[in-house]
Amino acid sequence: MELTRYIQLESNFFNIAITMYVISMALYFLFFVGKNEKHGKYATFFIKIAFIFHTVALITRGAAAGRVPLTNQYEFATSFAWGIALCFMVFEYKYNFRAMGAFVSPIVFLIIGYAAMQSKDIRPLMPALQSNWLVFHVATAVIGYGGFGVACGVSFMYLFKNKFKEDAFFKKHMPSLEKLDLISYRAIALGFLFLTLCIATGAIWAEQAWGRYWAWDPKETWSFITWVIYSIYLHARIMKEWSGRKAALFSIIGFICVLFTYIGVNTLLPSIHSYA
Amino acid sequence: MNQDSVFKDIWKALHSMKFGMILLLIISISSIAGTVIPQNNPLSFYKREYGSFTYTLISTLDLHKVYTSWWFIAMMVVLSINLTLCSVIRLPGLLRKMLHMPAVEKEMSRSDFLVREEIYGEIDVKKLFRKARFYRLKVQETEKGTFYFAYKHRFGHLGSWLTHVGLLIIIVSYMFGQITGFDTYIYGVPGVQEEIEHTSYMMSIDDFDIDFRPDYTVNQYTSSITIKNSVTEEIMKVGKTAVNEPFRMDNFSIYQNGTGWAVDMLLERDGEEIAERILYQSEIHVDDNQRIALQFSNFYPDFDNSRGMPRTISPYPNKPRFLYSVFYEGQRVDMNVAEMGQPIEWQEYTFIVTNPRQFTLLQIVSDPGIPGAKVGGLVLLHGIMFAFYFHPKQLKAFKDKEGRLTIWGDTIRNQEAYKLQIQQFLTNYDKKQGGNSDGAY
Ligand code: HEM
Numbered sequence: 001m002e003l004t005r006y007i008q009l010e011s012n013f014f015n016i017a018i019t020m021y022v023i024s025m026a027l028y029f030l031f032f033v034g035k036n037e038k039h040g041k042y043a044t045f046f047i048k049i050a051f052i053f054h055t056v057a058l059i060t061r062g063a064a065a066g067r068v069p070l071t072n073q074y075e076f077a078t079s080f081a082w083g084i085a086l087c088f089m090v091f092e093y094k095y096n097f098r099a100m101g102a103f104v105s106p107i108v109f110l111i112i113g114y115a116a117m118q119s120k121d122i123r124p125l126m127p128a129l130q131s132n133w134l135v136f137h138v139a140t141a142v143i144g145y146g147g148f149g150v151a152c153g154v155s156f157m158y159l160f161k162n163k164f165k166e167d168a169f170f171k172k173h174m175p176s177l178e179k180l181d182l183i184s185y186r187a188i189a190l191g192f193l194f195l196t197l198c199i200a201t202g203a204i205w206a207e208q209a210w211g212r213y214w215a216w217d218p219k220e221t222w223s224f225i226t227w228v229i230y231s232i233y234l235h236a237r238i239m240k241e242w243s244g245r246k247a248a249l250f251s252i253i254g255f256i257c258v259l260f261t262y263i264g265v266n267t268l269l270p271s272i273h274s275y276a
Numbered sequence: 277m278n279q280d281s282v283f284k285d286i287w288k289a290l291h292s293m294k295f296g297m298i299l300l301l302i303i304s305i306s307s308i309a310g311t312v313i314p315q316n317n318p319l320s321f322y323k324r325e326y327g328s329f330t331y332t333l334i335s336t337l338d339l340h341k342v343y344t345s346w347w348f349i350a351m352m353v354v355l356s357i358n359l360t361l362c363s364v365i366r367l368p369g370l371l372r373k374m375l376h377m378p379a380v381e382k383e384m385s386r387s388d389f390l391v392r393e394e395i396y397g398e399i400d401v402k403k404l405f406r407k408a409r410f411y412r413l414k415v416q417e418t419e420k421g422t423f424y425f426a427y428k429h430r431f432g433h434l435g436s437w438l439t440h441v442g443l444l445i446i447i448v449s450y451m452f453g454q455i456t457g458f459d460t461y462i463y464g465v466p467g468v469q470e471e472i473e474h475t476s477y478m479m480s481i482d483d484f485d486i487d488f489r490p491d492y493t494v495n496q497y498t499s500s501i502t503i504k505n506s507v508t509e510e511i512m513k514v515g516k517t518a519v520n521e522p523f524r525m526d527n528f529s530i531y532q533n534g535t536g537w538a539v540d541m542l543l544e545r546d547g548e549e550i551a552e553r554i555l556y557q558s559e560i561h562v563d564d565n566q567r568i569a570l571q572f573s574n575f576y577p578d579f580d581n582s583r584g585m586p587r588t589i590s591p592y593p594n595k596p597r598f599l600y601s602v603f604y605e606g607q608r609v610d611m612n613v614a615e616m617g618q619p620i621e622w623q624e625y626t627f628i629v630t631n632p633r634q635f636t637l638l639q640i641v642s643d644p645g646i647p648g649a650k651v652g653g654l655v656l657l658h659g660i661m662f663a664f665y666f667h668p669k670q671l672k673a674f675k676d677k678e679g680r681l682t683i684w685g686d687t688i689r690n691q692e693a694y695k696l697q698i699q700q701f702l703t704n705y706d707k708k709q710g711g712n713s714d715g716a717y
Contacts, residue, residue: 124493127519182690189664196660200653208520211459211531211641213649214450216343218311228304232297239293269311 006064007120013057014078018112020050021085025109028101035169040098047105051085054112058082065122070138071129073266077115079138080262083146084108087187091150095183099173104153111149114263133205140198145258147191148230152255154184155248181244184251185237192230199223218269222261229254291361299355306351310342356447359440366437374433374668377414380423383672383684391695392684393702399681401673408701410671421676428669433688435663442656446649453645458528463637465538465554471506472640475528478506482514484636486535492591497532499636517638527642534637537575539598539616539629543568546624556635560603567605568625574599575632579613586613596632669694 027043030036058079061069069075088104091097158180164170175183202220203213214220233250236242289295313334314321322334338345401424405413410426417423458474462481469480483500498518503525504511517523523530536557543551543563551563560571578590579597586599602610602622614620620627670686683702687694 124489124491124495127494127496130496131520193657193660193664196657200657203649203653205520207646208522209531211522211529211533211639212643213646216307216310216315221307221311225304225307228300232300235293235297239297241294242297265311 003064003122006060007122010057010060010064011120013053013060014116017050017054017057018116020046020053021081021105021109021112024050024101025105028098028105032099032102032173035167040101040173043101043105044092044098047085047089047101051082051089054078054082054085061122067125068135068139070135070142071125072118072123074115074118074120076138076141076262077111077118079142080145081108081112081115083142083144084111084149085146087143087146087150087190088153091183091187095175095179097173097175097183100150100153100157100183103156104150107149107153128209131205131209133201133208137198137201137205140194140201144191144194144198145262147187147189147194148255148258151184151187151191151251154180154187155251158184158248159245159252177244181237181247184248185234188230188233188251188254192227192234195223195227195230199227219261219265222257222265226254226257226261229257290358291365292358293362296355296358296362299351299358303348303351303355306348307342309339313339313342315343316341352447352451356444359444363437363440363444370433370437374430377416377425377427378670378672380416380418380674383423384674389684390686390691391698392682393699395681395683395702396679398679401675401681404705405671405673407705408671408698410669421674424673424675426671428671429662429666430668432662432666432668435659435661435666438655438659439663440659442652442654442659445652445655447652449645449648449652451645452648453643457641457643457645459642460640461533461637462640463534463536463556463635465633465635468554472503472528474642475640476506477503477512477525479503479530479638479640481636481638484535484634486591486634488591497535497636499532499638501530501638527644528640529642531639531641532636533639535634536637537577537632538635539572539575539633540631541570542628542630543570544626544628547626555629562603564625568622569603570620570627571601571603572598573601573611576613577632593632598629598632600627600629602627667694671698 024043024046027039027046031040031043058069061075070079084104085108088100088108092100157174158177161174161177161180164174202223206215206220207213229250233247233254236247236250317340319335319340322340323331326334334340337347342348401422402413405411405424405426410428412426414425415422416425460473462470462472462479464470464481466481466483469478471478480502481499482502485498485500487495487498489495496518498516500516501514501523502511503513513523513525515523517530517532519532522532538554538556541551541553541555541561542549543561545564551561553561555561555570555572557572557575560569562569574586576586576588576597576599577593577595578588579595580587580589586597596616597613598616599613600611600620601608602620604622609622610620612620614629616632617628617630620629667687667689671683672685673681673683675681683698685694685698
C-alpha cells in the first residue's frame with residue numbers, strides 16, 4: 001500500500017478514536033454530575049472502543065513508517081494519550097473506581113487534542129534518532145506519563161472531595177481520602193519507576209549519540225525536576241506534616257512538570273531534543 | 277540555648293528527611309534558571325543581552341553556568357551528606373527488620389494484629405503455607421506448641437535504602453567523571469593524522485562516508501579511523517565510528533559529531549607560491565605578516581542562484597561554489613562566490629581553491645565515571661522496584677498442644693490489601709478442605 005493511503009487510514013482511525021474519547025468523557029461527566037449509573041457503564045464501554053481504535057491507529061502508523069511510532073511530537077503526543085488511557089482503564093478496573101473517569105478522561109482529551117494539532121507527516125529519521133534505545137526511552141516515558149496522568153486526576157479528586165455533597169451516590173462511588181491517596185500513590189509508584197527507566201535509557205542513548213550521558217540540557221534538566229518533584233511527593237506522603245493535601249498538591253505540580261518537560265521545553269526553550 | 281544543643285539541632289537537621297526534601301525542592305527550583313538562561317556563553321554575551329541588574333545577578337550568582345557553580349555543587353554535596361547520614365543511620369534497623377525472627381512469646385502476647393484467624397481440625401501447616409505461596413518456612417518447637425514463621429520479600433525492606441545508595445553512587449560517579457575525564461575534538465579529511473590530546477595515541481582518519489537517502493536526508497555519517505601509539509606508531513586499533521555507534525578504546529570513546537566542507541588552498545604572491553594547506557569551512561587563513569587573509573564562509577556543493585539567494589540543490593558536488601571573504605591589512609576587501617580553480621585575486625596575492633570534500637568532526641571523550649554511574653543506576657532501579665513492588669510480608673502460625681491453629685500476618689505497606697488477601701485465602705482454603713474456622717467474615 002502507498003504511504004498516503006496508510007496515512008489516510010491512520011487519520012481515520014485516529015479521528016474515530018478522538019470522537020469516542022469525547023463521547024466517553026461526556027458520559028463520565030453525566031455519570032458523575034448527573035449521578036446516573038447507566039451513563040457510567042456506557043462511558044467505560046466507549047473508552048474501551050476509543051482505546052481499540054487508538055491502538056489500531058498507532059499500529060497503522062507504525063506499519064506505514066516501518067518503525068515504532070514514537071519519534072516526533074505528534075507520535076509522542078498520541079502515544080502519551082494512549083498511555084494515560086491504558087493506565088486509566090487498568091486502574092479503573094483494578095480499584096473498581098469509575099468516578100475517576102470524570103477527572104482523568106479530560107486529561108486524555110487534552111493530550112490527544114494536542115496531538116491532533118501536530119503535523120502528521122512521516123519523515124525519515126536523522127541519524128541520532130536511529131537507535132533502539134530511543135524506542136525504550138519513549139516507550140517507558142509513555143507508561144510513566146500514563147501513571148502520572150492518572151495520579152493527577154485522582155489527586156484532584158482528593159483535593160476537591162470535601163467540596164462535594166455526601167449522598168448515596170457519592171458514598172458508593174467516591175472512595176475515602178485514604179483510598180484516594182493509596183490509588184494516586186500506586187499510580188505514581190508506577191510512573192516513578194518508568195520515569196526512572198526513561199531517564200536511565202535516555203542517558204545510555206545520549207552517551208552513544210552525543211558522548212555524554214548527562215549534560216543538563218533543558219529537556220534533561222526538566223525530567224530531573226519532574227523526578228525530584230515526584231520523589232518529594234513519595235516522601236511527603238510518609239511525613240506527618242506534609243502528608244494528605246500537601247502530597248496531593250505535589251502530585252499535581254509533578255504532572256504540570258511532566259507537561260512542561262514534554263511540551264514547554266520543545267516550544268519555549270532551546271534544546272537539542274527539539275527535533276520534532 | 278547552649279552550644280551543645282545547637283550542634284544537636286544541626287546534626288538532627290542534617291540527617292532529617294524534611295531537610296532533605298527542602299533541599300531537593302531548592303535544587304529543582306534553582307535548576308530551572310539554567311534552562312531559561314542560555315548556559316556557558318562568555319560573560320560579554322550576557323552583558324549585551326540583558327539589563328544591567330539582570331547582568332549583575334547573572335555574573336555574581338554564576339547563572340551562566342548554574343550546574344557548575346559553587347552553590348549548586350555545594351547543594352549537591354550537602355544532599356549527598358544528608359543521604360549518606362540517613363542511609364548509615366537507617367541501615368542497622370532495616371537489617372534487623374529483615375533478618376530478625378520474632379520471638380514466640382512476644383508475638384503471642386501482641387494486641388496489634390493486622391489479621392488473626394483461628395482454624396480447627398487436622399491441618400498440614402506446611403502445605404497451607406505453600407498454598408499461600410510462602411515457601412520457606414521456619415519451624416520452632418516450644419513448650420506450648422509449634423511456631424511456624426515465613427517471611428517473603430524481606431529484601432523489600434532495603435528498597436528505599438538501595439534507592440538512596442544508588443543515587444549517591446550516581447552523584448559521586450558523575451562528579452568523579454567530571455573531574456578525572458577529558459573531552460576534546462579532532463577534525464579532518466581522509467589522510468589527516470593527529471595526536472589525541474590527553475592520551476599517548478594518535479589518530480588517522482582513513483575514510484569518511486555520508487550515506488544519503490534518495491530525498492537527500494542523511495541516513496548515517498561514518499568515519500573509518502586508525503589509532504596508533506604516538507611514539508612507536510604501532511597500530512592499536514582500526515575501526516569505524518558512526519552516530520550512535522561510537523568507537524571504543526579502553527579509557528576513551530570516539531564519537532561521530534559533525535561534518536562540513538574542506539578545500540585545498542594555494543596562496544601565491546606575485547606568481548610565487550607562499551602557502552598551501554587544507555582550509556576547513558569557517559576557518560580563516562592569515563598570511564604574510566597578517567597583510568592578507570582568506571575566510572572560508574560557506575560552501576554550496578550544487579550551487580543555484582535562480583531564486584536570488586545562493587543555495588544548494590543537492591548535497592553532491594555537481595556545481596561546487598565557495599563563499600569567501602578576503603581581508604587586506606585588516607579590512608574586508610572582497611566577498612564573493614568562486615568556482616573551484618578560479619583565481620581569487622587581490623593586489624599581488626592570488627588564492628586558488630580546489631578539491632572540495634567533506635571533513636569529519638570527531639569528539640573524543642573519557643569519562644571514568646561511567647561504570648560507577650551504571651552500577652548506581654542498576655542499584656537505584658532495583659531499589660525502586662523493591663520499594664514499590666516487593667512489600668515484605670510475614671505469615672505466622674502457632675499450633676498449640678490441643679491442635680488449635682492460630683494464623684496471623686504482618687506487612688509494612690498496603691496493609692488493608694494484605695489483610696483481605698489472607699482472609700480470602702483462608703476462606704477458600706477452608707472450603708476446599710471442608711474444615712471450619714471461626715473467622716468473622
Ligand atoms: C531524589 C532523591 C531521592 C529519591 C529518588 C528517593 C527515593 C525514595 C523512595 C523511592 C522511597 C520509597 C518510598 C515508598 O516506598 O513509598 C524512599 C523512602 C525514604 N526516603 Fe528517599 N529518596 C530521595 C531522597 C531522600 C532524602 C534526601 C532523604 C533524607 C534523609 C530520604 C529519606 C527517605 C526515608 C527515611 C525513606 C523511608 C520511608 C519508609 O520506608 O518508610 N530520601 N525514598
